[in-house]
Amino acid sequence: MPTRTAIAEDARIGAVVPEGEPALPPRISWGAVLSGAVVAVTVGAMLNVLGLAIGATSMEPAQPGASPTASLLGMLGGIWLLVANLIGLAMGGWVAARLSGTSDGTDGGLHGLSVWAVAFLLSAVLLGNAVAGTANAAFQGAASAFGGAAQSMTRGAGEAIGAAAGAVDPEALLDRLQRSLRSGGDPAALSPEQRQAEMARILGLRVRQGGFEAGQRQRLAELAAIEYGITPEEAEQRITRLEAEARDLAQQAASEARQAAAAASEVAAIGAYWIFAAMMLGAVAAVLGGRLGTRRTVAIRDV
Structure with missing residues (x-):
């Protein structure tokens, strides 16, 4: 296929270059993005564990009425979860932009946005594995319990039938x-x-x-x-x-x-809106962290 060319209108310039030139090299560092995503997930998990520890220490089962109410704990837990994830994503974006070596603010912000996407994918995979492991353990425990109960029931039924066989006339x-x-x-x-x-x-x-x-x-x-x-x-x-x-x-x-x-559909809609808002805030935090982590250029003047 013939290549289209752009010829300058000025007759004094006779340079002919292909359309779209010059081509800029890619400026994304996937290693930096993956490192930032791992940092974001780890920091968020660490802060969530800290919040769980604080919530557990606030409970006072021995003193009736001294523990926070369930609604208050739920609200504070949701706020802590949001703040922890925002801090983790901001740190992940900062790490990715810093490790990429870029000095362009837009590139740094895009690295942070990439960290946000990869971190959510990693969180979904880890959460799915945790849920699957819990369900598998629960299924195995239920199967063991059911097997033991079935054996006990079979043994008991056999004993009952054997005892009743001698006391009941089959024809009657x-x-x-x-x-x-x-x-x-x-x-x-x-x-x-x-x-x-x-x-x-x-x-x-x-x-x-x-x-x-x-x-x-x-x-x-x-x-x-x-x-x-x-x-x-x-x-x-x-x-x-x-x-x-x-x-x-x-x-x-x-x-x-x-x-x-x-009521269930209303709760689901409200939950979906909150998840959307949390993801948007996470993207903003990651982009801001990426821009803050962008290397600064210093102008050096020759004396």
């Missing part, structure tokens, strides 16, 4: 199970166990279906009338009241769920 147990599984027919001819089992089944179907199907409401009223010794009309009234209470409870639960979802 099978006959009782068959009688409890039968439903339908005249409610008065059923045993209390059978009536209660059928009422529980009908109520379970009512919850899953959202309403009674054909014949279920009348059957439930008949079973309730025989079981509790009341008239079918009174049983019908009780079922109607129960349905009204169930609808009210469902509406209240739905309203509370909507309110909880709205």
Whole structure:
């Protein structure tokens, strides 16, 4: 592809140079940026540990009311976390600009901005590893506990079955199970166990279906009338009241769920805004640290 050239309009200057020349060499030092990012993360972590130690020493469990409230500790902890990260990023930007050897303020600020980006990436990786390690340890502990509990339950169940095998007649147990599984027919001819089992089944179907199907409401009223010794009309009234209470409870639960979802979304939005503001302040602190770390040029005059 032919190279475009820029020819000076002045006839006395006959120099011809390619477009975009002269090309400036890159002026970023990745070694300085990585060093500054490590310094930023380390200083921030050190200051956060100091804040944790101060918060722990302020607690007075032996004296009721002497310890700071949870809201106050949370607010002070958030402020300390922000200040610690800003100090760490400012120091990291200063170190990066100083080690890069640049004497240009813009280059120093850009080195600080690069430190800010790399430091946040390092923090995310370290935090992710810490969370993954904690979750893995918790999972292993839960698995061990579950395995021990399962062995204990299996051993206990085996002992219980062995002890009951000699005391219970298998034929009588099978006959009782068959009688409890039968439903339908005249409610008065059923045993209390059978009536209660059928009422529980009908109520379970009512919850899953959202309403009674054909014949279920009348059957439930008949079973309730025989079981509790009341008239079918009174049983019908009780079922109607129960349905009204169930609808009210469902509406209240739905309203509370909507309110909880709205509160959760508001908290998430506020948290996202605070994180954005903290990242912006961190970028400003890193850039300022980079500009402060830029080497100064000194003019030397020949005498």
